[in-house]
Amino acid sequence: MAKFKELPENTLHRLVIYLNVLDALEKKKIESISSDDLAKRCGVNSAQLRKDLSFVGNLGTKGVGYSVKSLKYNLKKFLGRTQEWNLILGGISPVGEFLLHSKDLQREGFYFMAAFETRPEEIGKIINGVSVYNLDQLGYVTKAIKVDMGVITSEDKPEIFLETFLQHGLKAILNLSPTPFYTDNPDIKIENFTFSMALTKLSFFLKGSS
Amino acid sequence: MAKFKELPENTLHRLVIYLNVLDALEKKKIESISSDDLAKRCGVNSAQLRKDLSFVGNLGTKGVGYSVKSLKYNLKKFLGRTQEWNLILGGISPVGEFLLHSKDLQREGFYFMAAFETRPEEIGKIINGVSVYNLDQLGYVTKAIKVDMGVITSEDKPEIFLETFLQHGLKAILNLSPTPFYTDNPDIKIENFTFSMALTKLSFFLKGSS
Numbered sequence: 001m002a003k004f005k006e007l008p009e010n011t012l013h014r015l016v017i018y019l020n021v022l023d024a025l026e027k028k029k030i031e032s033i034s035s036d037d038l039a040k041r042c043g044v045n046s047a048q049l050r051k052d053l054s055f056v057g058n059l060g061t062k063g064v065g066y067s068v069k070s071l072k073y074n075l076k077k078f079l080g081r082t083q084e085w086n087l088i089l090g091g092i093s094p095v096g097e098f099l100l101h102s103k104d105l106q107r108e109g110f111y112f113m114a115a116f117e118t119r120p121e122e123i124g125k126i127i128n129g130v131s132v133y134n135l136d137q138l139g140y141v142t143k144a145i146k147v148d149m150g151v152i153t154s155e156d157k158p159e160i161f162l163e164t165f166l167q168h169g170l171k172a173i174l175n176l177s178p179t180p181f182y183t184d185n186p187d188i189k190i191e192n193f194t195f196s197m198a199l200t201k202l203s204f205f206l207k208g209s210s
Numbered sequence: 211m212a213k214f215k216e217l218p219e220n221t222l223h224r225l226v227i228y229l230n231v232l233d234a235l236e237k238k239k240i241e242s243i244s245s246d247d248l249a250k251r252c253g254v255n256s257a258q259l260r261k262d263l264s265f266v267g268n269l270g271t272k273g274v275g276y277s278v279k280s281l282k283y284n285l286k287k288f289l290g291r292t293q294e295w296n297l298i299l300g301g302i303s304p305v306g307e308f309l310l311h312s313k314d315l316q317r318e319g320f321y322f323m324a325a326f327e328t329r330p331e332e333i334g335k336i337i338n339g340v341s342v343y344n345l346d347q348l349g350y351v352t353k354a355i356k357v358d359m360g361v362i363t364s365e366d367k368p369e370i371f372l373e374t375f376l377q378h379g380l381k382a383i384l385n386l387s388p389t390p391f392y393t394d395n396p397d398i399k400i401e402n403f404t405f406s407m408a409l410t411k412l413s414f415f416l417k418g419s420s
Binding site: 012013015016017019020023040041043078079087095099101102103104105108148149171172173178179183184189191194198199201203204206207208 | 304383412415
């Protein structure tokens with residue numbers, strides 16, 4: 001499916017933003033929106049918006065603008081968000097525990113099926129209904145249930161979780177550990193995020209503008 | 211300080227990643243690294259790495275590579291991370307409570323000084339030593355203490371916190387609410403993030419590759 005892989009990363013980033021803005025508009029019972037107004041709310045110009053949305057195949061109706069509901073649905077479908085995804089967690093840490101308790105992620109269709117640890121004192125715990133297994137047991141779990149994405153929240157040994165997740169065939173990783181990871185394997189995708197990374201972009205901005 | 215503002219957003223994103231990778235290397239007691247090796251760990255090629263680092267002014271020594279410690283220090287300084295930053299929180303929610311308890315952010319030099327709410331039942335609480343004030347009181351707080359960044363974690367009315375924060379002169383906002391916000395004011399910077407946005411990039415990838 002080369003078509004999808006060729007979508008530039010920045011375009012993908014913007015499409016995800018459009019989806020969130022449309023979601024907020026729908027919650028406010030707004031039924032239609034002009035491309036100028038939608039673009040403004042998304043921080044882009046309307047030419048950029050229309051170009052990005054041409055990937056999705058929804059171009060709106062001239063003079064009427066976009067139907068919020070149908071554009072949101074088409075975007076959701078394009079982004080793989082009309083289906084549910086099964087997640088596993090690697091490493092019990094404060095952010096890991098937070099995610100296991102998150103109702104937002106479940107509401108959005110992301111379900112944690114199991115958590116994994118290497119530290120004996122954590123193994124066997126049940127956190128908000130999710131069992132913490134020994135990382136050695138990952139093979140049994142991936143045989144028993146479909147696992148789509150791995151979320152790495154280990155603070156001290158994130159690389160062990162990454163290696164083991166990839167060995168067992170996971171192809172999509174959200175890495176929330178302090179160490180960013182990369183792969184040159186085009187069949188694997190790793191997203192890296194920490195709150196401190198996001199705040200560093202702000203600290204650079206403030207330092208430069210003061 | 212136009213020089214800083216002209217740094218492309220993607221370059222900034224990569225510099226933040228380099229800093230995190232160097233931090234992980236330092237923790238592993240690695241003292242020096244070649245640009246090829248560093249580039250690989252950061253998911254870029256070494257020409258890109260050298261180009262990005264030329265903004266920082268640290269070009270390494272030919273044949274020796276980079277000193278991890280000194281490159282990390284120079285990057286930290288360039289990114290405004292050698293100083294401490296005062297944060298306020300807007301809206302008590304699960305992610306807000308998580309951040310108020312985060313030891314990682316304090317360790318990185320980001321300190322929550324106060325939290326704000328509009329819901330009476332939340333006002334007056336003290337969460338991990340941080341007081342929750344009525345949003346109406348923001349002016350008193352910004353007069354009493356230096357506030358650098360606002361972190362919006364309100365789930366239901368994030369726009370009220372954004373407006374009030376900007377009215378009181380905040381210029382750097384991390385928005386973790388479900389609704390992304392933008393501004394065309396070059397003196398203000400807003401970073402938007404939710405876990406669901408990060409997972410959507412993975413769902414798109416999996417949908418396209420299956």
